[in-house]
Amino acid sequence: MRSPGSGDPSISLLFVDDEPALLEIGKAFFERSAGFRVDTQETAIDALRLLEMQSYDAIVSDYQMPDMDGIALLRALRERGDRTPFIIFTGKGREEVVIEAFEAGADFYIQKGGDPKSQFAGLERRVRKAVDLHRAERATRESEEKYRTLVDRASQMLFLHDQHGALIDVNQKAIESTGYSREELLSMNVADIDPDVDKRDDKQWIWQEAPVQKEERIFETRHRRKDGSIYPAEVHATRVTIAGEPCILALATDSTSRKQYEAALRESEEKFRGIADNTADTIWIADLNFKIQYISPSVLRMKGFTVEESLAQTIEEKLTPASYAALLDRFNEEMEREAAGTADPDRTVSFETEEYCRDGRTILVENSTRLLRDEEGKPVGILGVSRDITKRKEMERALKNQLDLIDGLFESLPLGVIIMDTDGTILRMNRGVEEITGYSAEEIPTVKDWFLRIYPDPVYRDEVIATWDSDKEEGVGSRECKVTCKDGTVRDIEFHAAFLADGRDIVTISDVTERRRAEEEKERNEYRFSLLANQARAYTWEVDAEGLFTSIGPESEAITGYMPDEIVGKLHFFDLHPEENREEFRRR
Known part of the structure; x- marks a missing residue:
């Protein structure tokens, strides 16, 4: 549905009457006046259909029309929530009609008759007045809704009270934090919520006898919930004037989380100090010129230098020339990214260096670093954690050699x-x-x-x-x-x-x-030999070193009269020969 533009000084008007001539005259009169735009309808039914698609700043309607009269049209609009200013413009002037019109929600009732020019001029004044009043009411209502929305969506508790401490208004956050309903809070005094109000030195500033030189005050206090529990609160109180009366607007924040955070921060700092002083890795803080500001005692185990000796060393004394040059290149690259605004401010930068030890040897060191920043986010220093990876590198090289060997074996x-x-x-x-x-x-x-x-x-x-x-x-x-x-x-x-x-x-x-192929060839050859043996009424056999049969062809039965299973593993080769020849076979 199209509605009039916000802040538009023109007036859109819907004129409903079953007399076409009157509609034409009225439309011409209004549109000659500055700021009117007029649509006309001859029946209330047609007007209702039009109002489903479009809204107007005001409606002027005749009372007596076919199918639906003007008051029925007004009731239909009000029932569906349409609060558009509505003026009855009719020739019927009976008192009961006037009363019915106002009861239905009409803004004005004007009777037709008399000089048309004077009549429409009076109608125009009524339309402008009704529209101005409606717009003012809507603006006030929208302003109140905006105020309540802003107040109730605020992340802080809001308490508005007079200089006697009586609460005038609260927001949703205050209701949720204290556990009281809005009605309960608006019947209470600040002292019912703040048990320390009588103990603080700012009481005079809050109450009516307060001096006027201070307009706001920030302080910490305690609040009591409906269930009797207490929570810490930080309050920002400001003097304001509401309807000519001096009041105090207090924005309060439950500082439980902040208190817990501060306690956790202190504990964290203590833990950090304990970890830094006892960790095997070396933790250090340096300025942007690589001057060490802090270094953990583990540097002694890693490089043989004491904390004092390490703090006195320059970066050139710590690193080999090649590592120092590589470090400068990497640092300049990171600073260029910072200047261009393309770097993640929370990034971790890792790099390896070769560093000198007290005994003259060098070790390989893995460094993980982050930039330290001021409140504006500008880099002011470097936090680093360094670890001796010399042995790890040696193991990695040995492992690589083994993997290369395995890879070579795999391929060969x-x-x-x-x-x-x-x-x-x-x-x-x-x-x-x-x-x-x-x-x-x-x-x-x-x-x-x-x-x-x-x-x-x-x-x-x-x-x-x-x-x-x-x-x-x-x-x-x-x-x-x-x-x-x-x-x-x-x-x-x-x-x-x-x-x-x-x-x-x-x-x-x-x-x-x-x-x-070789196996198949062997099988073919054995098959051929078997065929030859069968054709020659011969049989094949094998014996062990003692002459005991280990295998014999099936053809042996026809020649020897023995079944193969009666020979294999049971008879010797010479057992199949006459007795007079056996001794000779044994000697052989």
């Missing part, structure tokens, strides 16, 4: 190794995988890519995936599959998998193609 293994993550990502593959399959790590970034490239036949691929899932569930670690390499050749690959507890998998692959 005579088989392929694949490490798979829980999400199917291939974390690493060694050169052996590429040598066997022809695919590089970049070409096979995931297990899915592995299956798609290595097993191009979808049917065989599904079989392999199903077997892989089953093996993983059952913990089976070995399997042999036919793999299609990048060059299109198909090779026999032996897989050995280790399923780790964290969900990752390590798989080794070996090319067993040549071994399988």
Whole structure:
């Protein structure tokens, strides 16, 4: 719904009457007057529809109209909360109509008749008066709402009282902090809330006999809640005049948190001193010229210098030339960022230095620093924590050497190794995988890519995936599959998998193609030999060093009359020969 602009001196008017000629005359008269804008409607029903979409500064309506009269229109508007000034302009002058109109909420009642010019001039005066009064009431109401909103949303407690201490007004924060209702507080005196009011030397300033030379006072006191509990409060009291009467406006803050903070700060400072004096790291404070202002006693353990000796040293005496030059470059870079306003004021800057010890050796030191700032946020010093990392650096170098060795071994293994993550990502593959399959790590970034490239036949691929899932569930670690390499050749690959507890998998692959071919060739040769033996009515056998049969072909039954199981492990070779020849076989 469009409403008149705030502060707009013009008046928007809706004129409702079932006489078109009168509407035309009225519209022309008002719009010739300065500041009027007039819309017309011939029925109350049409006026209600228009007022659902648009608002006006005033409404002038006839009383007697078809379908709905002017008073019914007024009641309908008031029922839906529309407080627009409403003037009944009618030819009906009966007393009961006038009374009904004012009871319904009409602002004025004007009877038609007489000279049109005088009649509309009088109507114009009534419209202006009604609009001015409505605007003044609205402004007052808005001002009161703004005042109450500001007061009740204030983060401090507000107490307004006269010079006798009687409370005149309070805000929502005061209600919440004291536990009293607004009505209870407005029936109370400041002394009911402040148990120390009679003990303070500012009582005379607050009460009516106070001297006038001071207009405000800040003091600390205590407040008593409705439940009897006490909390500390900081009060800022100011002299004000309300409706010509001198009053005191007091803004109070529950200082419990501040008191607790101050106590915690003192405790924190004591702890800091204890930590700084006993920590293994060295804590120091320097000005922007790197002159040390404070350094913890741990410097003696770290570098062999006492606190006094360290405070007397210059930065050039502390650092090797290379570290000093690097430090200056880093410091200048940080100061440029400060000047440009692009740096985080709470940032931590870390760097390493090489520093001298009393015994002449140098150590590597890790420094974590922050800028100290004044109340305006300008850098005034540096807070640093330094730690000897010489041994750590030595261990890191040793670890790197070990990792390089392991990495070399990993890459030089005579088989392929694949490490798979829980999400199917291939974390690493060694050169052996590429040598066997022809695919590089970049070409096979995931297990899915592995299956798609290595097993191009979808049917065989599904079989392999199903077997892989089953093996993983059952913990089976070995399997042999036919793999299609990048060059299109198909090779026999032996897989050995280790399923780790964290969900990752390590798989080794070996090319067993040549071994399988040799085995197949051996099987073919054995088969051929067996065919030859059968055709020659011969049989094959093996004996141990003592001549005991360890194996014998099935053809032996037709020749010897013995079943193979009657011979193997039971008879010696010479047992199958005549007795006269056995002794000779034994000698042989």
